[in-house]
Amino acid sequence: MYSNSPHGYGSTQNNYQQYQDTDLAIQTAAAxxxxxxxxxxxxxxxxxxxxxxxxxxxxxxxxxxxxxxxxxxxxxxxxxxxxxxxxxxxxxxxxxxxxxxxxxxxxxxxxxxxxxxxxxxxxxxxxxxxxxxxxxxx
The missing domain is CATH 1.20.120.340 (Flagellar protein FliS)
Structure with a gap:
């Protein structure tokens, strides 16, 4: 459900990276x-x-x-x-x-x-x- 990793951290890391990418895209568009x-x-x-x-x-x-x-x-x-x-x-x-x-x-x-x-x-x-x-x- 969360990821293939035994600890379930992969999904959280991917979500954080997606958030960072989206935030950067918003900053870039407005810059x-x-x-x-x-x-x-x-x-x-x-x-x-x-x-x-x-x-x-x-x-x-x-x-x-x-x-x-x-x-x-x-x-x-x-x-x-x-x-x-x-x-x-x-x-x-x-x-x-x-x-x-x-x-x-x-x-x-x-x-x-x-x-x-x-x-x-x-x-x-x-x-x-x-x-x-x-x-x-x-």
Missing amino acids: TPHQLVLMLFNGLMDELVRARSHIAAKRFEKKVTSINKCIDILNALTSALDYERGGDLSLQLAGLYDYCVYRLYDASDKLSVELLDEVAVILGNIRGGWEGMGTQHG
């Missing part, structure tokens, strides 16, 4: 482009923390999944840049996102939490800039 970028950054930063913990705990398959999610989010951020209106800033951000992607590949290959930390600092600074833009326009 401005600026808020969407911040949502991507928040997800990216959360996933970097997960990747770091997977490396530290030697959960290598989960590490690969987390690193790939980070790279997918960085690619989404790159594709969302407006090069016409953003000019040099958009080009600089694209370069930083590319650099972070390469560092993530290195971190994954070398199992390096230090490289993940470097990426987290760079992206944390960029996210801070986006957050600052939101307070100016809000």
Whole structure:
């Protein structure tokens, strides 16, 4: 009735995941482009923390999944840049996102939490800039 698991936890976990997915869909539908970028950054930063913990705990398959999610989010951020209106800033951000992607590949290959930390600092600074833009326009 609840799940195939002997403890019946599977259904509860699936329901919680469905709730989270629905909540995210509602937030996304109502978000401005600026808020969407911040949502991507928040997800990216959360996933970097997960990747770091997977490396530290030697959960290598989960590490690969987390690193790939980070790279997918960085690619989404790159594709969302407006090069016409953003000019040099958009080009600089694209370069930083590319650099972070390469560092993530290195971190994954070398199992390096230090490289993940470097990426987290760079992206944390960029996210801070986006957050600052939101307070100016809000």
